[in-house]
Amino acid sequence: METAAKTDRRIARTREAINKAFLELFSEKEFEKITINDIAERANINRGTVYLHYTDKYDLFDKCIDDQLNKMFLSCTTKEKTDLIGALESIFIYYEENVQFFSSMLSNQRTSVFRERMMQVVTSIIKERIDMMGSNKDMDKELIIQFTASAFVGLVEWWISNQMPHTPQIMAEQVWKLFERNDIHPMDLL
Incomplete structure (x- = not known):
């Protein structure tokens, strides 16, 4: 049992080194110019080791995106159900703490892939949690969902691209007010 735990930690460290190397390279040069050899060299591992964990650089790219988006939303689920602004603030803190990843994703030519995944x-x-009563009663549900999701993703892009001009707390408060106006319950989202 102890051996399995050591193996798991080794695998996790190797994946972390691969991801870190990939993100560093991604922030330095175009995705198409990054090779598996570049990643392996930067991570100080054998090229074959990269292939043990990922099919190719596209698989690595996709898994990096999925991992970051999952961690982003998990970061806010630990808040109390009554702490709505705190939950939103934790999302913005997560962006702030992982600015290298998000900046790279938003400034690289493959931004559309990341943006599409984040939008999904x-x-x-939002689709699961939107309240179609009250002010949304006579609205088209899909229209509200697309508008709100696009607005949220666009706001995050603006915030990161502009070097985070507001604190996570201010962003959380402002986004909460916008959600509230549109009968979207952020804690239900999280």
């Missing part, structure tokens, strides 16, 4: 995650969460 946000859209699916």
Whole structure:
């Protein structure tokens, strides 16, 4: 049992080194110019080791995106159900703490892939939780979902691209007010 735990930690460290190397390279040069050899060299591992964990650089790219988006939304689920602004603030703190990843994703030519994946995650969460009563009663549900998801993703892009001009707390408060105006319950989203 102890051997399995050591193996798991080794695998996790190797994946972390591969991801870190990939993200560093991704922030330095175009995705198409990054090779598996570049990643392996930067991670100080054998090229074959990269292939043990990922099919190719596209698989690595996709898994990096999925991993970050999952961690982003998990970061806010630990908050109390009554701490709505705190939950949103934790998302913005997560962006702030992982600025290298998000900046790279938003400034690289493959931004559309990241943006689409983020939109899918946000859209699916909103779709499950939107309140179609009250001010949304006579509205088209899909229209509200697309508008809100696009607005949230666009706001995050703006915030990161502009070197985070507001604190996570201010962003959380402002986004909460926008959600509230549109009968979207952020804690239900999270």
